[in-house]
Amino acid sequence: MNTLRPLKGKDFLTLMDYSKEEILRILDLADELKDRLAKGAPHECLSGKTIAMIFEKHSTRTRLSFQAGAAHLGLSAFYMDPTTMQLSRGESLSDTAKTIDRYIDALVIRTFEQEIVEDFAKHMKKPVINALTNDTHPMQLLADFQTIREKKKRLHDLKIGYIGDAWNMIHSWGIMSSIIGLDMTYAVPEGYTVKTKYRDFIDRTNRETGGSFTVTHDLKQAMTDVDIVVGITFISMTRAGMTEDAKAKKLKDFMPYQIDSEVMGWAKKDAIYMHCLPAHRGEEVTDEVLDGPQSVVFDEAENRMHTEKAVLALLLGGVD
Secondary structure, rough: OOOOOOOOOEEOOOOHHHHHHHHHHHHHHHHHHHHHHHHOOOOOOOOOOEEEEEEOOOOOOHHHHHHHHHHOOOEEEEEEEEEOHHHHHOOOOOHHHHHHHHOOOEEEOOOOOHHHHHHHHHOOOOHHHHHHHOOOHHHHHHHHHHHHHHHHHHOOEEEEEEOOOOOHHHHHHHHHHHHOOEEEEEEOOOOOOOHHHHHHHHHHHHHOOOOOOOOOOOOHHHHHHEEEEOOOOOOOOOOHHOHHHHHHHHHHHHHHEOHHHHHHHOOOOOOOOEOOOOOOOOOOOOOOHHOOOOOOHHHHHHHHHHHHHHHHHHOOOOOO
């Protein structure tokens, strides 16, 4: 197994807690674990350990990839249905966290407010892993950057053009690109913006790494000569709770920013198209792009499992 120093016992709440060196360590291990799986080489480095999984939001890729990855590592993963937990009947978060802490080796949680994962971490000694909140989705960005490195053979001298809801993914993309030191442009309609605390981190980090983060209302400006086109949903997980009028207004605002073959033509000829999925076909992206030769969306989806395995192995001490 890889001889990199483990990050045993550390939480994974936001990429802002991690250095470029630590992120590259995770990606390197993810590459190794992916190669081992492809070769059928055993890597049950966490045999006998356990994780609990609380998912308060719907999930396909995150839940399945964590469970499959845990099995590869020899971990036992226990899904906890939030509707059947005592939390739903009024037990305090602190009491729940302290109890879970006595049973398992790590908690994976997908929830609403970022403060919820932070509160679990505050009351637990075991690692807490953020599997998505309204503010951030750090696990997705590890998979995205593993995919970028696979396709582009580097993580430097790259330009990113991004369009999507002002939600967790733009925060996470901005954070990651600033840590790595890449140039990123976010195209967004007027009236939508990045949360100040994340923009402050992005700008401060870019000053240190030499990257850049530009916000524009001009889609062509954002996508011209880029290496990576990122097209994320126009209406994030707020969709289910929005009124029909609110959804209609938001779609009207964002539809001029749809990624189609013309937009892909503004990017470099060897540009890749990325989307974290699920995609709303005909809204943020057309079928011809999502299913086209430049799309790497299912490579991203697969790499979720490999990067999650790397995080688990490093945080739970499965790496010598």
